Each structure stands twice: as structure tokens, then as C-alpha cells.
Amino acid sequence: MGNPSTSSPHEKLYKVGALAVFIFAALVIWQGCSRKHSSVPESSSEDAQPGGTLAAETDSDAHDQAHPRRSPGAARAPVKVQPFRGQYCSSMGPAGWAVIAENPQRSAFGADLASSDGMAFAGYSIFPAGTLAPPGFETPGRAVAATLSSFGTVQVRFSNARQIAPNIYMIEYQSPTNHGVAFYQVVPAGSGGYMIVMRTAGTGVGGDVWEKRAAEAMAVARSLRCQVPFVPPAADPPGLNSKPSSNSRESDESDTLYNTWLEREYYHNSETGENYWVSPSENYSQTGPDGPGYYATYGNSLIKLTPGYAQ
Numbered sequence: 001m002g003n004p005s006t007s008s009p010h011e012k013l014y015k016v017g018a019l020a021v022f023i024f025a026a027l028v029i030w031q032g033c034s035r036k037h038s039s040v041p042e043s044s045s046e047d048a049q050p051g052g053t054l055a056a057e058t059d060s061d062a063h064d065q066a067h068p069r070r071s072p073g074a075a076r077a078p079v080k081v082q083p084f085r086g087q088y089c090s091s092m093g094p095a096g097w098a099v100i101a102e103n104p105q106r107s108a109f110g111a112d113l114a115s116s117d118g119m120a121f122a123g124y125s126i127f128p129a130g131t132l133a134p135p136g137f138e139t140p141g142r143a144v145a146a147t148l149s150s151f152g153t154v155q156v157r158f159s160n161a162r163q164i165a166p167n168i169y170m171i172e173y174q175s176p177t178n179h180g181v182a183f184y185q186v187v188p189a190g191s192g193g194y195m196i197v198m199r200t201a202g203t204g205v206g207g208d209v210w211e212k213r214a215a216e217a218m219a220v221a222r223s224l225r226c227q228v229p230f231v232p233p234a235a236d237p238p239g240l241n242s243k244p245s246s247n248s249r250e251s252d253e254s255d256t257l258y259n260t261w262l263e264r265e266y267y268h269n270s271e272t273g274e275n276y277w278v279s280p281s282e283n284y285s286q287t288g289p290d291g292p293g294y295y296a297t298y299g300n301s302l303i304k305l306t307p308g309y310a311q
Helices: 017-030 140-148 209-223 252-261
Strands: 079-085 089-093 098-104 109-114 120-130 157-165 168-174 178-190 193-204 265-268 275-278 295-298 301-304
Touching: 079 098, 089 098, 089 109, 089 209, 120 140, 120 178, 120 209, 140 168, 140 178, 140 193, 157 252, 168 252, 178 209, 178 252, 193 209, 209 252
Parallel strands: none
Antiparallel strands: 079 089, 079 275, 098 109, 109 120, 120 193, 157 168, 168 178, 178 193, 265 275, 295 301
């Protein structure tokens, strides 16, 4: 969801064209584990969405239907979360989540995160497209499709494509082993080149693992931050943590997907500083001892949680 930079700092980096083939060969190995709003011109919406020969066309009527939010009832306990980090990336998640791989290259980067049981994952990657990249990456959409399909070696079905903001996109995907969502920013780099900054979140397939764990994986991806070698840090892209507008014209499926992406909110125990993810559809209590709100166990009683993240 940690799961990025403005175009001007990349100008020198993008000229290293001789390294493109080596970079993408390294990325093939890295992708075994998973799969900012800058003042730059808006890319073509069609070119920025996965399509072409490396992936199936986007299908809003795909097999994955929207899963309704749970109706109000007995509130579940919020999820306690804690920080974890690797050499370059850090995020927040339930106990057991870890950064399991990081692959810095001269002008590309990849990181994989996973839960302790391996059934939920998140990722962060930066890679070129257009004139900066090899064949198969001619447009941002083709580059994203090629990356999520391990360069065309894995059959992937795409659905529920959504443009969140200028140059910011989200799309759902499913392979024989993974079900996930990609949230990515397209940064034009001049002369027909682009850099893609992408967060992914997903689960394994089978049973109802996607329904149970998708929001968890997405919250980890949203919390993911990376200090990427050779790339200056930048502000979060628009829409990463922003609620969708009420006049959204997107399909019900993509709107539900985006709401799931944004489902978890940070609250904390003001006495201990412990942080929690809360879900309005699962954890809100109308009958708590101190009035409506979110509650967590504190000693032998309940404490009403305070909005926000405790540093």
C-alpha cells in the first residue's frame, strides 16, 4: 500500500540507458515474492492503464465482484500494529510482518514485505517506461502489466481500473497464486520517458483469504515508506490516504476497492502510546463505557482510543 519523486531529480538518472537491460534482468529475479502528485503534465489515461499484448484488457465486469462492507453489529477489537523496517523501507503492521527483500539498482528499486504466515504481502517498486525502458514497456500501462505479470511469464487478469488523480492510478489484478491491487504514479521524464512509482498489496488465493486479509495488506502498503538510493524522498502521491469524493463517477467495483484501500485508520492508546488500525465497519462501538468510539483492552478494562498515530 509504502508503496515515491518529482521528475527533475531523475533527469541525470534516466540517461543511464545502457543499464536498462541489466536492471530489468535483476527485477525479474526480485519479483518472485510479490507482486506524489507532482506538477507534471497528465499522461494519457489509456496509455497509463495496463493493456496490450502482455496482459488481458481491463474488464470492469471481471469475476471479482465488490464485497459489501459489514453491517453494524457487535464491534470487533481493533488491530494492534507496530513499526518494522529493512535497510531502505519501513512500514506499520500487525506483529510478524517484515521486509523480506530489497533490490536497489541504479535507476530502479524493488522491495517486498510479507506477513508471518506468507498469506498477505505488500511491495514498493520504481521502474522506467517509454523511451527509458526495453521493449514491452512502451507505455506506463504496459510497463505496469509487464511488471505484475513477471514480464509476461505469469497469466494475470486485470479489473476495476481507476484514475485517482492526475497521473495516479489503481488497478486490481489476479494470477493463479495471488490476488492484489496496484496503486501507482506515472512521472513523465521528458522525450517520451516515464518513471513509475508503484505500491502493491495482496494475498494468496483460495478460500476467503482475499476477503479476510486484503484490507490488512493494503494498510501496510499505504504505510510503506522507502528511502530509495539515488532518488530524493518526496511527498506521498495524491489519493494514497485520501477519501474519495462523493461525486465519484467510477464503477461500484472500483469504488469499493478504493474504499477497502482506505479502510484502516490510525488510532492509539493515549496511556501507552500503542497504535491500532481501526475499521469503521468492524470496530466502531455505539455502546462503549465512554460513549461511541473505538475501544481496546487496557488492563482489565477498556479504554477509548484517540484518533491519530502516536509517534
